[in-house]
Amino acid sequence: MVSIKQFIANRPTSARALATLVATIALLGLAIIVDPLNDTYLATASIMAIAIVGLSLLIGLSGQVSIGNSGFMAIGAFTTAIWAQHHAHFPLLGSMALSVAVSTVAGIVLGLPSTRLRGPYLAGMTLAFAFAIPPFIQSLGTFAGGSGGLYFPTLQTPAWFASAIGEKDNPLAANNTWGAAIAIVVAAVAFFFMANFFHSRSGRAMRLVRDNDVAAELVGVNVARTRVLAFAISAAFAGLAGSLLAIIQSSVLPQTFGVALSIELLSLLVLGGLGTLGGAMIAGLIAAYSDSIVSRINSWTGIDPVSNLGGSLKGIIFGLILIATMLLAPSGLAGLGHRISRFVRSRVAQKKALSVSETP
Amino acid sequence: MNAAAISVENLSVSYGAIKALRNVSFTAQPGVITAVLGANGAGKTTLLRTISGLLEPDEGSITMAGTNITREKTEDIARRGLGHVPEGRGVIGEFTVEENLRLGAMAAKVDLKAGLAEQYEQFPVLGQRRTQHAATLSGGERQMLAMARALIAKPSVLLLDEPSLGLAPLVTVELMETIRELCDAQGLAVLLVEQNAKSALRIAHHAIVLHLGSVAANAAASDVAADEKLRQYYLGLAE
């Protein structure tokens, strides 16, 4: 028990690597066991978690509110999709890397004004960005598919993978599992990076800039560069999520990446908990399962899912949750979990103390 | 029996865990200037802000002319005829001199024209600068504007928080004389919070000395001024 604590304290990076590895193996195992539909959900959860943890860094750690990360997701998705148009067998890693690179550049460009703008101005500007990206992509014409989007060959599952999971004769199931596996591994790498970044020098600098930029400047932190860095990393994560989404769906539509997606990302982040890795993971899962949860609610309450109310139920619920979380539990689900565990621990400690004092 | 203009009983106020006022009791009478003296952090400003309803007391009561105003809203207390010139004067720099005065008259049921004329007569410099933005005024002029803005509503009680702060000695003397004149002429009850004990005691009738949130002395101003111990320990006035 003590040795684990010591290990975490002495070699935090190795401890995080180990934790990531264990989680990845467990999730991969899960992906192999569950049915193809749940594989899609796992993939979506991983993808959304990547985008949300990137937003969490920007909002939670650096204190800059963005309602524009759907724009970066679009840039990542379309970069991958355009690449795929020109290469029949496009390399996965290469296209993801290119997407990350392009969206990082976009993040730096949008982040530059953040060195001079604060709060609502910045949030409004990112919203305008999110708003402008889909029409911008459409204006690129056939190169980016116009308003009809781009379609490209589906992901090819390697033969070794299909036979390894025993789905040689079921290419659809193998495909879904392969997609989920890719998303899980990429998400694991992304979360490992983020876990280390949160505890790094730059991560601490970001927190300092968020809490008191004047003090940060005094201790030698480059405030402007720190702010832009947060934007760049956040955009890179969104771009990576977009790229993965394109790869898994083998199609992209500009309208998918509207302001509504940005609002969804923000809602999920707030619901999960700002500035925490666990919160982003919870939020990813909620994102993946929200549609099926809503359809459950529809069938419980007897609301016709194709009626006006049925179609907008998700939006209403999201909005209500967003407001309720902010007004009642601003630290989100992760914070709620934290509070509960602290409460339980303090109760246990109290009991221990009592029993100790009772012994003569 | 005539009710006191302001009567404070057993007032306690705290900021979180810090007690700012403990069991403070005193009365302020119409036509009397009551100086509230004490070192920095003694609770002088806290006392005024609690009377105005900007802070909520833990315990105790505040009565104004016989009416209990404890926990009433600030704006309602103001409408009862309590003028409060806050620390730093609270002049709205973006407004012109006249707009500041108009704002002061707004909540009270007074004749605006007559009120303006009266204040411009009392403070001629404000009349000269009526269309200027208040931000362009000097410290002394701002203090006059802040007082005029409170007086135009015809208050029965006037709370002044550090009016001499940042003013040149000569201006301070003039200001104190004006306060005394106003009090005598209008029968105002004035609560005058001052760091500058010497100038405050010169015009005050009565004085309260606060020390660490408690009343250390409550006596006629001349007695406080003559008390060597008080002068040395609490007011920092050495001979």
Added chain:
Amino acid sequence: MIDLLTSRVMGDIFLGVTQGVLYGLIGLSLVIVWQSTNILNFAQGAMAMFATYVGMTLLEHGLNYWACLAISVAAGFVLGGATERVLVRPLYGKPEINSIVVMVGFLGILEAGAIAIWGGTSRMIVSPFSLSYFQHNGKTIFLSPFAILQIAAAVTVMLIVAGLFRFTKLGLQLRAAALAPEVARLLGVRVNRLLTLGWALASAAGAVAAVVISSGFEGLTPTNMDVYFVFGFIAAAVGGLESPLGAVLAGVLIGMLQQFIVDYAPPSWASFSPVLILVVALMIRPQGLFSKQRVRRV
């Protein structure tokens, strides 16, 4: 004279101004709210939409156009005031992120709620004014009776707001409550009521824009006020968020610029070029082009 009015440039100016005043109106609403409570109301457009749908529903029961306009503006007024009381009041003094998230959440509820109640398709209020452009000797002047009403409505609202703030007792108190709430309260100003009133007024002004939009070519859908919010925000931000006149002027400029782009460049550029203007304008003058104040450190 007629040659000038029917020229291509004047046509673009007419069309641009007609569109731009709507951005200006939403920008104006945002400025009123920002000035009184330092909150950027992301739901401003959606609130205007919702209020107009309420008015429209009543119109379907046989009321005339002007009654519908009045009801929509009144609904906007009530909705704005209620929003301040219920949602915004707990946010004062809290971190900025809280207000952003709550207003974005409210935006989501209003839009989804409108779809739930009224459906997602476009709706129109037919105005008594023609939408067709004036003709002269076979040439078109790109102004219609309705466009003139639209511009007149925006100018009227702006004059009412400016006059209210500048010349009335109420305006003086509203400005005092925004600039120095504590001082205002010490002078007997009922600040809480004024903040509610500020939100109500802003929301009513926004509702005028939504009513006009619902009578135009595109009609009103639960989500098409998003566009007007974004461009209205750009107008307000370029104008400095503090200046009502600046917001309206910037809105008109954005409308004209879009029209010139539609006419002389690939039309699809019109929907994202204002964002570039915003970025460039804020890089040059972070405090806004028309603001006298120094930039606010938040």
